[in-house]
Amino acid sequence: MAVICTRPDPLGMDDIDEAIIRCVLRNARATYAQIGKAAGLSPSAAKRRLDRLVATGAIRGFSALVDPQAMAWHTEAFVEVYCTGNPTPAELTKALHDIPEVIEACTVSGAADAMLYMLARDIPHLEQAIQRVRSTALVDRTESAIVLSRLLTRPRL
Amino acid sequence: MAVICTRPDPLGMDDIDEAIIRCVLRNARATYAQIGKAAGLSPSAAKRRLDRLVATGAIRGFSALVDPQAMAWHTEAFVEVYCTGNPTPAELTKALHDIPEVIEACTVSGAADAMLYMLARDIPHLEQAIQRVRSTALVDRTESAIVLSRLLTRPRL
DNA sequence: CGTGAAAAAATAGCGTT
DNA sequence: AACGCTATTTTTTCACG
Numbered sequence: 001m002a003v004i005c006t007r008p009d010p011l012g013m014d015d016i017d018e019a020i021i022r023c024v025l026r027n028a029r030a031t032y033a034q035i036g037k038a039a040g041l042s043p044s045a046a047k048r049r050l051d052r053l054v055a056t057g058a059i060r061g062f063s064a065l066v067d068p069q070a071m072a073w074h075t076e077a078f079v080e081v082y083c084t085g086n087p088t089p090a091e092l093t094k095a096l097h098d099i100p101e102v103i104e105a106c107t108v109s110g111a112a113d114a115m116l117y118m119l120a121r122d123i124p125h126l127e128q129a130i131q132r133v134r135s136t137a138l139v140d141r142t143e144s145a146i147v148l149s150r151l152l153t154r155p156r157l
Numbered sequence: 158m159a160v161i162c163t164r165p166d167p168l169g170m171d172d173i174d175e176a177i178i179r180c181v182l183r184n185a186r187a188t189y190a191q192i193g194k195a196a197g198l199s200p201s202a203a204k205r206r207l208d209r210l211v212a213t214g215a216i217r218g219f220s221a222l223v224d225p226q227a228m229a230w231h232t233e234a235f236v237e238v239y240c241t242g243n244p245t246p247a248e249l250t251k252a253l254h255d256i257p258e259v260i261e262a263c264t265v266s267g268a269a270d271a272m273l274y275m276l277a278r279d280i281p282h283l284e285q286a287i288q289r290v291r292s293t294a295l296v297d298r299t300e301s302a303i304v305l306s307r308l309l310t311r312p313r314l
Numbered sequence: 315c316g317t318g319a320a321a322a323a324a325t326a327g328c329g330t331t
Numbered sequence: 332a333a334c335g336c337t338a339t340t341t342t343t344t345c346a347c348g
Binding site: 102103112144156157 | 170174175184214215216217218219221223224233237257259263265271272276301303304305307308310312313
Binding site: 200 | 342343344
């Protein structure tokens with residue numbers, strides 16, 4: 001039984017909020033004056049909007065885009081996870097949360113159940129972290145693709 | 158012939174720079190006073206360091222971490238790319254640069270040549286964007302895993 | 315790199331629609 | 332409920348030691 005789910009606006013967003021998000025996606029250190037100009041608002045209104053977007057969770061935080069080569073941890077990998085049984089997303093999240101090398105995790109369509117993006121100091125460290133993922137009761141096997149070189153990185157616009 | 162490559166410091170970074178990077182990774186909107194406190198520096202010295210990290214490319218930029226559900230573009234996919242022949246990384250970069258739906262691209266170990274992270278409005282839009290990737294002369298075939306739900310996202314610490 | 319002064323921005327309060 | 336305006340505080344910025 002298919003259900004047409006029309007939920008275009010679950011977080012109560014409008015065009016102004018979108019303009020603000022586009023602005024801070026491009027530059028998270030933009031001033032409220034700049035954000036306001038991008039959204040057609042005064043600086044104080046822009047601040048109130050941005051604070052609200054953070055409070056409601058639409059914006060999770062602000063981070064730097066760092067060249068991995070510049071960091072101590074610069075070994076990256078995409079890891080496909082195949083599960084045993086049918087763990088719920090919540091169970092998987094809980095299991096992966098304690099492994100700090102797992103930076104991002106998503107359930108995906110296709111043969112694999114989940115895709116991880118992992119970051120470690122070096123190959124031995126990565127191998128050990130993948131071992132920890134595997135040792136999770138929920139995980140059957142993994143398939144890793146280690147990043148050799150980064151071709152492209154851009155803000156999500 | 159294996160070569161032991163000791164290149165611990167390709168970008169001329171020290172512990173202070175690392176502390177600064179850790180700070181702005183956690184919060185890109187931190188003030189120079191906060192960054193300075195994290196690195197044991199005065200605000201003006203912290204600004205000079207941060208400006209230099211951006212100028213040298215160690216920090217590529219600052220962005221917001223946005224809940225994809227809050228955006229108009231909220232269909233994500235990981236796409237494995239298998240190439241024809243042996244294109245250089247530079248050729249691949251050039252080819253993918255014009256496809257705005259490709260947010261990240263890396264060459265990887267394993268069967269696939271590259272891994273893409275793509276972002277589109279919806280499934281039809283994603284399909285069309287993947288078609289553009291495929292139509293690139295360098296690409297033989299692709300294998301996509303569409304993101305169903307996001308389990309985990311954290312700053313790269 | 316730190317200091318200190320001047321300029322710019324962030325913040326909080328207030329009146330308006 | 333959300334905006335713009337204004338006054339105050341904080342931060343940024345830059346020349347100098």
